[in-house]
Amino acid sequence: MVNRSINLHLVSDSTGETLNSIARAVLSRFDNPHVIHHRWSLVRSRMNLDQVLEGLEAEPGPVMFTLVDRSLRAALEETCHRLDIQCVSVLDPVEDMLTHAIGMPARQKRAAQHVMDADYFRRIDAMHYVLAHDDGQGLTGIANADVVLVGVSRSSKTPTCFYLANRGVKAANVPLVPGAAIPGELDDPPCPVVGLTIDPKSLIDIRRTRLKIIGTGGVRQGETDYVNEEAVKAEIIAARRLCAQRGWPVIDVTRRSIEETAATIMQQMELWHKKRGNHTDHAPEDPAAIVLGRPDAAG
Structure with a gap:
């Protein structure tokens, strides 16, 4: 049984709570996984993203992300492709499904965990x-x-x-x-x-x-x-x-x-x-x- 250690990068333009919850739920299905978490939150500028990319270069590993800014997404995906690292936007499949069901596109905004609504x-x-x-x-x-x-x-x-x-x-x-x-x-x-x-x-x-x-x-x-x-x-x-x-x-x-x-x-x-x-x-x-x-x- 393969049970090697991996780096898992969680990249978010908000607090990262959604990514943490999804990663924790999925990892609970594995027997004693050796996972080193790298949490990158509030990634909202190219300067922030450059720090993430440096981290990926130093400690490559699969990436889960929630980024709304298209230029940041493109840069992250390009780097992952170059490093041959798997990269997934975790909310896209759900958003696509609901967009089709509701009949209108979702608003492109960051997660609003702290909006005072x-x-x-x-x-x-x-x-x-x-x-x-x-x-x-x-x-x-x-x-x-x-x-x-x-x-x-x-x-x-x-x-x-x-x-x-x-x-x-x-x-x-x-x-x-x-x-x-x-x-x-x-x-x-x-x-x-x-x-x-x-x-x-x-x-x-x-x-x-x-x-x-x-x-x-x-x-x-x-x-x-x-x-x-x-x-x-x-x-x-x-x-x-x-x-x-x-x-x-x-x-x-x-x-x-x-x-x-x-x-x-x-x-x-x-x-x-x-x-x-x-x-x-x-x-x-x-x-x-x-x-x-x-x-x-x-x-």
Whole structure:
């Protein structure tokens, strides 16, 4: 099996976030690839491009790029051809397809990750919302939520809410605490409610790490229900039973990344709105009113 090291050059006239995401997604399909990344961002002038070309001369390797300026694209492609280096504009195939489908050409402008448009302010508003409604705070504000996450302590509710906020989703989270009543605001919620669950052993490991961080790492198993195996199992079962009674879908986050969890939550949001006729976007057929398994469970 060939497993040599390669140089991969990512050349962008903006921040390079799109290229990084595409490269990361594709490289994840290879087994332990030896890739040296060369990230060239904000390449907007011939002076900037000359630095890229010098880098290609010194450390040749395939090039992925997103450049709008035709003269810069031509110079980059010419150099790659001379050096016998593969070079691809990653957005061109998608743009060509959509141009044909929409019936009009795309505007030739650089990526607008930082344009202060309505989408930008929506994400900022969502971030402020998450800060104000984390861990059961500001329950009256649930009326303005796009989604509410529930789950036992340390089941990834907060980081998932912040990731969703970066997608413009106002996500509140409410902890399910043993012996504590469910807030009345969740009796007839105005938005979808999604439960997060986790394997007991993984949860105990996370909680023990948390105790060490806050300075109570000396607690031994059995001294507190927070990390007691039987108590934690009972806590998780009770939370899952509550979600089943309320008809709330539950996502097992044990071996899911935050991104995967967030994507599944957004699918559940689509389902919730579709059932109420709010819009007709495609959503999965299964309402998933049961625990949604780990991503590796599907094989």
